Structures are given as structure tokens and as C-alpha cells.
Amino acid sequence: MRKLTAFVAGLVFGFGLLLSGMADPAKVVGFLDLAGSWDPSLALVMAGAIGVALLPFTWARRRERSLLGAPMALPRKRELDGRLIGGSLLFGVGWGIAGICPGPALALLVTGYWQVLLFVFAMLGGMALFSALEHRRNH
Amino acid sequence: MTIDWAGFTPWPALAGGALIGLAAALFVLLNGRIAGISGLLGGLLERHTEGRAEKALFVLGLVLAPLAWVLFAQLPEPDFQVGWLGTLVAGLLVGIGTRYGSGCTSGHGVCGLSRLSPRSLAATLAFMAAGFATVFALRHLFGG
Known part of the structure; x- marks a missing residue:
């Protein structure tokens, strides 16, 4: 059952990305371009998403298990450290350059645009590099 | 700053955002998991990760979404x-x-802010600021 709900949640997530405009790099860069002709649409994507998800997450935070009996796998870390901020800054630079973040990249993958294929290839490479560096650090 | 009213699409943005929020809500309520795309993908790249099947199926649903979408509407054309x-x-x-920042727009921006996580708020402010600064530099400092 949880496999099915995971698949459905992924599907709905993809529909949301495609409908919202997040899957159009020009739209994303238009939102990030405060000094130019600013398109505020993506602020509403965030508002719509948080508006719907706020109560469910408030409920989930107080629970040990999900409705289907899975343990709640919520992050426990509390501290603000250099990795969090530095990593997020790097991500933001990449997001600003291409106007693509991980969700839309995957939601556009089957369309076969070379830009998406190259982006996902490079992103997976970056993630693999992180894993290799972490492995080295821990051994 | 001038507002691009011609490009402003409030209703699809709100409705799409609501669907994203619904998907994140379903995933946490039913599977007990965070719908953070970079975290799910990064987990799948690790040799050992718990819940690999659920993570893979969420990602599969996301990847296949355009194929279901074209049954009802034309796909938006990315520029x-x-x-x-x-x-x-x-x-x-x-x-x-x-990976270093433990999340992206979905994990920190949607799920993290929805569960009122200070770490996610800090991360979201950081990547938004970097995104604004990068576009400013590319478009207005170095021309584009």
C-alpha cells in the first residue's frame, strides 16, 4: 500500500510542478530577477503549497507513526551550520544560472530536451561527488 | 523594480502550488516521509538507504507525470x-x-517551512538570496 501511495504522491507532485510554472526556466528566472521585470508567480506557488501542507505537517510532527503505520521519518537535526548554509548558497547559484531545481528537472526528464538530460546528468554527478567525499571523510 | 503583469500567472501558480502541497501532505501523512526531491534522489544513489522502494516509486511517479499529463492537456513548453x-x-x-545543504526547493522550501523548521527557513533564505544575486549578476552586471 505504501508503495502505491508513494507513487501517487510523486505523480501529483509532478502535476503540481507542471501546472505551477516551476518547470519553465524562463518563469523561474523571471521570478528571481528582482531588478528586471519581476514575475511574482512563483511566490504564489510557495504560498499555495505551504497553505495546503501546513496543517498536515503540524499533525505529522506530533505523531510517531503515519496513517499507514510507517515510522515518521522527519529530520531531527536542529543546528544551523556551515554545511547547511554553504550548500544552500551553492544550490541557489546553480538554480539562478539555469532556472532549474531538482523536482522540475525530473518532471521534465521524459520530454527528452537535451538541456534537461545534461542538467540531470550533471546533478547526479554532483550528488555522487558529495557521496564520495562524505565516504572519504567518514573512513 | 517593475512587475511583469503580462507574465503573471496567479491561478495556475496557486493551483499548482496547492497540488505540490497536497502531494507533500499525502507523502508525510501516509508514508511518514519528506517529499524532498534532492534528498530522495541522493538517498537512491547511496549504497545503503532505508525505504528504497518507496523513494524510488515517488521519483518514478514524478518522472512519469508528464506522460499522464498529456492525456488531459498540452505540456507546457520550457524556455x-x-x-x-x-x-x-x-x-x-x-x-x-x-546534498551539503540537505535539501532543495521542495524539501526545505515546501516541507521544511510547513513543519516550521528553523534549519529549513535558514536554507530557504540562503538559496533564495543566492538565486536573486546570481540572476542579478548574470542579467544586470555582466549583461545578458
Whole structure:
């Protein structure tokens, strides 16, 4: 059952990305371009998403298990450290350059645009590099 | 600052955002998991990860979404902003950055803010600020 709900949640997530405009790099860069002709649409994507998800997450935070009996796998870390901020800054630079973040990249993958294929290839490479560096650090 | 009223699409943005929120809510209520795309993807790349099947199926649903979408409507046409070098560098930065930063727009921006996580608020402010600064530099400082 949880496999099915995971698949459905992924599907709905993809529909949301495609409908919202997040899957159009020009739209994303238009939102990030405060000094130019600013398109505020993506602020509403965030508002719509948080508006719907706020109560469910408030409920989930107080629970040990999900409705289907899975343990709640919520992050426990509390501290603000250099990795969090530095990593997020790097991500933001990449997001600003291409106007693509991980969700839309995957939601556009089957369309076969070379830009998406190259982006996902490079992103997976970056993630693999992180894993290799972490492995080295821990051994 | 001038507002691009011609490009402003409030209703699809709100409705799409609501669907994203609904998906994140379903995933946490039913599977007990965070719908953070970089975290799910990064987990799948690790040799050992718990819940691999659920993570893979969420990602599969996301990847297959356009195929179900075309049954009802035309796919939006993405308008890419950079050439191959920019795409390559951006992908690398997004891959490394989201793993060091433990999340991206979905994990920190949607799920993290919805559960009122201070870490996610800090991360979201950081990547938004970097995104604004990068576009400013590329478009207005170095011309574009």
C-alpha cells in the first residue's frame, strides 16, 4: 500500500510542478530577477503549497507513526551550520544560472530536451561527488 | 523594480502550488516521509538507504507525470535560459549544494517551512538570496 501511495504522491507532485510554472526556466528566472521585470508567480506557488501542507505537517510532527503505520521519518537535526548554509548558497547559484531545481528537472526528464538530460546528468554527478567525499571523510 | 503583469500567472501558480502541497501532505501523512526531491534522489544513489522502494516509486511517479499529463492537456513548453556550459555548471552546483545543504526547493522550501523548521527557513533564505544575486549578476552586471 505504501508503495502505491508513494507513487501517487510523486505523480501529483509532478502535476503540481507542471501546472505551477516551476518547470519553465524562463518563469523561474523571471521570478528571481528582482531588478528586471519581476514575475511574482512563483511566490504564489510557495504560498499555495505551504497553505495546503501546513496543517498536515503540524499533525505529522506530533505523531510517531503515519496513517499507514510507517515510522515518521522527519529530520531531527536542529543546528544551523556551515554545511547547511554553504550548500544552500551553492544550490541557489546553480538554480539562478539555469532556472532549474531538482523536482522540475525530473518532471521534465521524459520530454527528452537535451538541456534537461545534461542538467540531470550533471546533478547526479554532483550528488555522487558529495557521496564520495562524505565516504572519504567518514573512513 | 517593475512587475511583469503580462507574465503573471496567479491561478495556475496557486493551483499548482496547492497540488505540490497536497502531494507533500499525502507523502508525510501516509508514508511518514519528506517529499524532498534532492534528498530522495541522493538517498537512491547511496549504497545503503532505508525505504528504497518507496523513494524510488515517488521519483518514478514524478518522472512519469508528464506522460499522464498529456492525456488531459498540452505540456507546457520550457524556455531554457543557458547553453551547455551553463547547464552543466548549474547541474553540478545544484547536485553538490542540495546534498551539503540537505535539501532543495521542495524539501526545505515546501516541507521544511510547513513543519516550521528553523534549519529549513535558514536554507530557504540562503538559496533564495543566492538565486536573486546570481540572476542579478548574470542579467544586470555582466549583461545578458
